[in-house]
Amino acid sequence: MTARDVLPKNTAAPLRGSESPLEAVRARVRRRRGFVVGGVTVALIAVVLLGVTTGDYPLTLEQLARTLLGGGDRLESYVLFQVRLPRVLMGVLVGACLGVAGALLQGVLRNPLASPDLLGISGGSSVAAVFLLLVFGVTGPILAVAAFAGGLAVAAILLLAAGRRGEAGFRLILAGIGISFLTVAIMNYLMVRSQVELAQAALLWVTGSLASTAWWHLLVVAAVAVAVLPAVLISARWLPITQLGASTAAGLGVTTSRVRMIAVVSAVLLTAVTCAFAGPISFIALCAPAIARSLLGHGSIGVGTSAITGAALLTGADLVAQFAIPDTSLPVGVVTGAVGAVFLLWLLASTKGRQL
DSSP states (O other), X not given: OOHHHHSOTTSSHHHHHOOOHHHHHHHHHHHHHHHHHHHHHHHHHHHHHHHHHOSSSOOOHHHHHHHHTTOSOHHHHHIIIIIIHHHHHHHHHHHHHHHXXXXXXXXXXTOTTOXXXXXXXXXXXXXXXXXXXXXXXXXXXXXXXXXXXXXHHHHHHHHHHTOSGGGHHHHHHHHHXXXXXXXXXXXXHHHHHSOHHHHHHHHHHHHOOOTTOOHHHHHHHHHHHHHHHHHHHHHHHHHHHHTTOHHHHHHTTOOHHHHHHHHHHHHHHHHHHHHHHHOOOOSHHHHHHHHHHHHHOTTOOOHHHHHHHHHHHHHXXXXXXXXXXXXXXXXXXXXHHHXXXXXXXXXXXXXXXXXX
């Protein structure tokens, strides 16, 4: 007689069929993430369809499908490919980039109020572009290059300010707030001393708008986003571990300072390129990660969900900017600023005394 004959035959069955508490929690987290990502994606698809079919010349879904396949008439093709589709796709791409940038910065600083516009990164891009526009009358691609360079310059200052290991997050926030106020002062001075016509053009650009999107703008932003994607994936993988503490992360083989550098540089590049072509659109980078985290729960950073949420928020805000007031098209930055200000007050009240 063997040991197998002595043991009850149903002894091993519960062990094979049982699920540990950790596995049960992971299963619930995966299900919730799937529902959240699916729901936000459906919302994004809905606002994209509204964006490409709504306007002075409305398109039905049948006309939209026929035109996308090359069967539409000349007017339908012009409305879709030259007017609406570049603007909607730019809204999706810029919103996704800002959502990712905000999620990375908030994950690095462990502060739900950290975002590129509040840390001065958007302001640096704006100052560089407005200076060339108002002082030298420069327009076109050079203006976009200047805005990109301005964002990178602010990034260098922020990274220098975060040099000390123990004070990196605190120093980064203080430096960003100071730079933000400084850029506002410089832009106000330039606007006051410039001609009225140039000041109006600069004001429209500084507010943030998707109205003048060209296909080459979209391609440049997409190229930068694809180039930064590997660094974003690395940051999204290692940031949750760094939040356990520097010593714990080091024990798991993760260097906190290196992850912080990669995440901050990625956020700056994404913010700078969006500011270069759409202007400093405010509050999307702040709101999208906060909404994504609240939907996901469990302290998740939610970089991917923040990207989809940011895309849906900005595309929807642009629809409101175009059609909320009859016969008037507002810059999308006006809508995001108005909604974002209320959201910021709510976030300040609801996160008092808490971190991410």
